[in-house]
Amino acid sequence: MALEPDQTSVDSITLFVALLCSCIVIGHLLEKNRWFNESITALAIGLCSGIIILLTTEGKRSHILVFNEELFFIYLLPPIIFNAGFQVKKKQFFRNFAMIILFGAVGTLISFVIVSIGTMQLFKKLDIGFLDIGDYLALGAIFSATDSVCTLQVLNQDETPLLYSIVFGEGVVNDATSIVLFNAIQKFDLSHITSRIFIEFIGNFLYFFITSTLLGVGVGLISAYIIKKLYIGRHSTDREVALMILMAYLSYMMAELFNLSSILTVFFCGIVMSHYTWHNVTESSRITTKHAFATLSFISEIFIFLYVGMDALDIEKWKVVSKSPGTSAGVSSILLGLVLVGRAASVFPLSFISNLFKRSESDKFTLKQQVTIWWAGLMRGSVSVALAYNQFTRSGHTQLRGNSIMITSTITVVLFSTVVFGLMTKPLIRLLLPSKHLCGGVSSGSFDSFPSKLMTDLPLIANGDAEVGGNNIPRPTSLRMLLATPTRTVHYYWRKFDDSVMRPMFGGRGFVPHVPGSPTEPLLH
């Protein structure tokens, strides 16, 4: 057919889409099995097809698409992060905001320092190519980005809401922190660190954090305002959905354009959109956006895992490494060890500190809960792979010895942690947090229990809101009160501000006249 310019790209896309379909079907079939999940399935299928491609091309190549950072950061990551913000239980998230920031930002910094210093000290003994200080710091950032999808699939949001929101929120903040750190490292000249450069680095980091958040909130509010003012819902569900998708993506691309942290921007854009914009649209738009965003995120996730599995067998990189398998195995083991230690060094002390601030015994983290949080952050995933490719390859190929060892070690760590640690997650959590409803099964273990929970819990949240805004919590009237329960007080004043200023302007639950406008309603009633 003469129309397509490139037959190989058609081949690759067809094969890749077919593999994605098979991942979904096989993942579904294996769902009842308590050891497996979609990520591991996709990795396994990726590995298998890598082997098959390797055999059919007689060892020339194992992947069908060259790893493309642009693809990853411009197309695959935004839906995942946006959906995370869009589906997060906002009340839980903001209630535990301080703790999430503590674990997500401070914890990541601790892990970053430990991995950086650890590699600097331990790699000296191994015969690997030249790595400069920037490379070591980049390794710290790369191996501080956790992938908590596995754990979230087995944690029950209703039974352990605090644990769930901490693991979830930390995962997002942690990804953002790692990427911001990584960017800062690549930007700054780190060959001679002075205190001035260090302060500049911290300032830059905070500037990134705050402006990115503000941009995301801003774009989210604009979308809410436009949809509320124009009453687009009265006319067209498709137009509303299109506008929400495009505005969300716009926030991400604007952050990229202004050199901000696009991951944070789109996350907060998602939160604002689900708090305001989502309530301004028709009911069919609500259902559509909720599931369409979750689906896009789901496809992106499988895509990434499938890709990582396929790329793991890239022959070019292993050729360089195979001359010294011992070195490579050593590097991988050191990295895995540092990941375990770094995570422990952040979770247990930080839990201890946060326990000090809690007066009620039941609010404190038990050792078992601490172990769960520690375990939840041991897996390394696609963000690590993408960052490693960025740091250690220049044109997608890896000829330098040191660089290819780093790439293969990253892949080894990601595969090992996802598969081995991932497979152990369900049994471990079952052991640590025994519960009737916890493991596997239809209601709690399914991949999208997450968004569906959000929906079934809507009345619950509504009750909760009334509770917070109205009766159960004593009104904070003094400064003493603010000091005693800072988060709750901030939350109280935020709700007052939200009700009196924000919602009347941007819409939100109960502040927008009911818009039926949806021809699907008769179908459902």
Added chain:
Amino acid sequence: MALEPDQTSVDSITLFVALLCSCIVIGHLLEKNRWFNESITALAIGLCSGIIILLTTEGKRSHILVFNEELFFIYLLPPIIFNAGFQVKKKQFFRNFAMIILFGAVGTLISFVIVSIGTMQLFKKLDIGFLDIGDYLALGAIFSATDSVCTLQVLNQDETPLLYSIVFGEGVVNDATSIVLFNAIQKFDLSHITSRIFIEFIGNFLYFFITSTLLGVGVGLISAYIIKKLYIGRHSTDREVALMILMAYLSYMMAELFNLSSILTVFFCGIVMSHYTWHNVTESSRITTKHAFATLSFISEIFIFLYVGMDALDIEKWKVVSKSPGTSAGVSSILLGLVLVGRAASVFPLSFISNLFKRSESDKFTLKQQVTIWWAGLMRGSVSVALAYNQFTRSGHTQLRGNSIMITSTITVVLFSTVVFGLMTKPLIRLLLPSKHLCGGVSSGSFDSFPSKLMTDLPLIANGDAEVGGNNIPRPTSLRMLLATPTRTVHYYWRKFDDSVMRPMFGGRGFVPHVPGSPTEPLLH
């Protein structure tokens, strides 16, 4: 920010997404205006931003993305065509199947012959560069691809169901026919046409048509079977939606891979999916897929029109043309004239023929209806532009004199027909088919009145089905009956087969146990 490899692509994507958002908002604001529609708005915004970019880059370039056929045929076209199949009123479509094929396939062939011969004769008198026979035939195919979006926006599906289904169905079949013709032309050596080559050509054409249809139907049925057998719905809405999207896309890519007509394949895949698969999923999946597919199609359409508007000012092409503005204007006028004549030569005779076969006077096409059908196919759109780029550019640039005249003329014809003919459509149809509810307004003129109509009409279709399958039509018991009302008889036996074999196997309305599984239901009840 070090992460993105290419700052210009971030610039372009951001600007493009921002423009898409503004198209939606401005299109919404102009909706009450009876002259405008989203296509014209997108074209106008594209032209304006083209001018601004031209001024800011000091005349160097006018577009932010180079026209990319791969982008068009691999990413933008599939959602539009799939959605067309998914949302089509199947009963109307199949009832008028013979007439749709008559107008869509035979009509396109007539128009193709007239444009090809016309250009061959008339271009000789103009001083344009060398064009060979393949170029003339390609022009015939390029200018036979109509764009009936404008007309569909103002036709009322409920008041003129026959007219609507003919214009709509013809639009799809016509696009497919043009693309199949175009491919056949590029593939065959046309410098010496013998009768053997001609027969081969016809055979190839039929082979394309039938295998493409079968592939689409096959993939659609597989998706229905998988979802029905695995009861995926019980577990996950996202997984179902993801599977439907991926399988639909897979059918398109497989057709590309096997050198078939991907446009036909994905269209029939859409029809089968809406007939079987759609009934096997949960209610929230139904709402989500319906609106998500419509939204994707909507975004792709605006994207294309915005792009065509922006590309219209590409300075490189106009530089070559500006040396002989008279020639270029002549070519454009000839092409426009041939489009008008070719369309007339296919619509009026074919209407006459189809009227001969109708016994009831009320079923026959009146002159006013014939003029409406004629007018509906005068607009030329993105398919023409994409085909013209394919034929007359090799690397996206146009240095050859003849080629650049053809490209600029194509753009002129597309702009002129979309804007001038498009603006005249609403008043003209109001004049030809006077009706209380017809023009503009909230209910009928909106861009997605189309899918929403589908939903409100569901009970109607159900009644209609009962009517066809059961009581009103006498059971055809003899061959005489079959000859008298062939379409209805075929439809009757198809329904029997569907009810006894297909639906029990692949699911469908009433053949799948009710799957609540949707946590959104409580929200809606």
